Structures are given as C-alpha cells and as structure tokens.
Amino acid sequence: MQELNGKVALVTGASRGIGAAVSRLLSEYGADIIINFRSKGPRAEEVAEAVRSNGRRAFLAQADITSEAEVEAMIEVAKEAGHIDVLVLNASGGLEKGKSADYAMNLNLTAQERVVNLALPLMPTGGRIVFITSHLAHFYGEKPVPAMYVPVATSKKAGEDALRARIPELAEKGISLVVVSGDMIEGTITPKLMERANRGTIETRRQQAGSLPTVEEFAQAIIDAATDTTLQSGAVIFVGQID
Numbered sequence: 001m002q003e004l005n006g007k008v009a010l011v012t013g014a015s016r017g018i019g020a021a022v023s024r025l026l027s028e029y030g031a032d033i034i035i036n037f038r039s040k041g042p043r044a045e046e047v048a049e050a051v052r053s054n055g056r057r058a059f060l061a062q063a064d065i066t067s068e069a070e071v072e073a074m075i076e077v078a079k080e081a082g083h084i085d086v087l088v089l090n091a092s093g094g095l096e097k098g099k100s101a102d103y104a105m106n107l108n109l110t111a112q113e114r115v116v117n118l119a120l121p122l123m124p125t126g127g128r129i130v131f132i133t134s135h136l137a138h139f140y141g142e143k144p145v146p147a148m149y150v151p152v153a154t155s156k157k158a159g160e161d162a163l164r165a166r167i168p169e170l171a172e173k174g175i176s177l178v179v180v181s182g183d184m185i186e187g188t189i190t191p192k193l194m195e196r197a198n199r200g201t202i203e204t205r206r207q208q209a210g211s212l213p214t215v216e217e218f219a220q221a222i223i224d225a226a227t228d229t230t231l232q233s234g235a236v237i238f239v240g241q242i243d
Contacts, residue, residue: 004227005030008081010074012065012115013091015040017188018132020047021219022088024054029227031086032057034078038064038091057081065091065111066103075118084122086226087129089115092159094152095193108155113162125174130225131163134190135242138181148197152190167233176233178225183240186212209241 009026013019015037023033024047033051035058037044048058061077063070078084089112094104116129123129136145137156145153163177170177184191184205194201206212221239225231 003030004086007031007085008034008078008083009086009088009226010034010036010061010078010084010119011088011090012036013038014047015044018185018215018218018222019088019090021215022090022222023047024050025219025223026086026088026226027051027054027056027058029223030056032059032081034059034061034074034081034084036061036063036065036074036091038062065115066106068114071111071114071118074115075122078119078122083124084119085124085127087116087119087123087127088132088222088226089130090132090222092132092152092156093190094155095148095190104151104155105158108152109159109162112159116163116166120173120175123173123175127173127175128226129163129170129175129177130222131160131177131179132222133157133160133179133181135181135183135238135240138179138236139242146194146198146201148194164234171233176231178228178231178233179236180218180222180225181236181238181242182213182218182221183209183242184212185218185240186214188215209243213240 009031011023014023014035051058059077061074063074133156137153140153140157218239221237225237
C-alpha cells in the first residue's frame with residue numbers, strides 16, 4: 001500500500017455514489033483529485049469541497065465521456081493538475097431510458113478506450129488504471145444475466161477485454177491495469193433501475209449472497225486497487241459474493 005502524497009487521480013463519474021466516495025478516500029490518502037462529472041455540478045462541487053478539506057487540490061472537469069470533444073476538454077483540465085498517476089474508470093451505464101441501441105457499447109467500451117488514449121500521455125511510469133465493473137459483466141458468458149442487464153454486461157465485458165488486450169502496451173510505458181468487480185452495491189443506481197423493472201431483484205440477490213457490499217466497502221476496494229503495489233497488471237479484486 002502506498003501513500004499518494006504528490007499524486008493526482010482522475011476519477012470519472014465522480015459526482016455521486018461510488019465515484020464520489022472514491023474521490024474523497026483518495027484525497028485522504030494524499031492525492032489531488034480531478035473530478036469528472038457529466039451534469040451534477042452542485043454535487044461535484046460538494047465532492048471538491050471534501051477533497052479540499054483534506055488539504056488536497058480539486059479540479060472540476062465536466063465531460064460526457066461519450067463525447068470526444070468533451071473528453072479532450074477534460075484532459076486539458078488534467079494538464080492543469082500536471083499529470084495523472086491514477087485513472088479510475090468508474091463512469092458507466094447502459095440502462096438509461098431514451099438512449100440509442102449502441103449507447104451502452106459507446107459508453108462502456110468506446111468511451112473507456114478514448115479516456116485511456118487521451119490520458120496516457122499524462123501518465124508517468126508507475127501509473128495505474130483501475131477499471132470498475134460488475135460480477136454480471138466480468139463473468140458474462142459464464143453465468144446467467146438478467147435480460148435487461150445484457151446490454152450493460154456485454155459492453156462492460158467488451159470494455160474490460162479491450163483494456164486487458166493492451167496490458168503489454170501499458171507495461172512498456174510502466175503503467176498497470178487492475179480491475180475491481182462488484183456484486184450489486186447497496187444504494188447505487190443500477191440495482192435501483194433493475195429493481196424498478198423487476199420488483200424483488202435486490203432482495204433476492206441479498207438472500208442469495210447473504211449480504212450486499214456497501215458503497216464504502218466497494219470504494220475501499222478501489223482504493224486498494226489504486227495503491228497496492230504488489231498487485232500485478234491484470235489482477236482482479238472481487239467485492240462481495242461471486243456465486
């Protein structure tokens with residue numbers, strides 16, 4: 001486990017939930033935080049205030065990561081911070097209403113690679129990328145997935161596979177990739193959307209697993225993924241039951 005004094009972390013989807021918790025914790029470990037958010041400006045500012053209260057710098061970077069131009073603007077904010085030592089790929093989705101059929105793949109595959117491509121020039125040797133996924137996506141093709149979640153599972157699995165394929169390239173730059181995979185996380189938006197579509201989804205899974213991880217527990221696992229120097233590139237940290 002390494003302290004992060006003098007380090008800079010970019011967290012996508014950082015205005016609420018897991019991303020917000022990760023941003024706060026990273027700042028407690030000493031990192032300055034680039035807080036990416038799509039539309040929740042007041043919430044992002046609250047996260048920034050928490051980061052600053054820990055004595056760290058906070059940079060607000062509004063960007064829909066499915067937009068190349070907006071991601072480029074986000075990277076310009078990152079340049080103000082100087083570098084990116086930890087890149088937490090937290091922003092994801094695919095269950096939103098009114099989106100095109102290819103939205104999930106654009107967000108969970110194409111946009112993830114775009115963020116990595118544009119961030120890499122700012123990442124020094126020793127940098128780490130942390131990709132956040134779910135058990136339903138990580139094990140897609142091996143274990144059953146609720147029908148409504150299939151677009152998310154297929155696209156997030158594709159995103160993880162695409163980044164894994166780049167491990168040799170990343171290694172040449174001295175950068176590692178760690179994946180954090182979680183069961184349903186209490187209080188987060190995706191389980192809520194699944195529950196709304198199919199009443200009892202959360203309680204059924206809770207009974208199967210015994211308990212579900214909290215946002216705080218999942219965020220701590222992401223911090224471990226970001227700071228544990230003994231983890232090899234490609235390692236997976238599982239949070240919650242995988243059965």
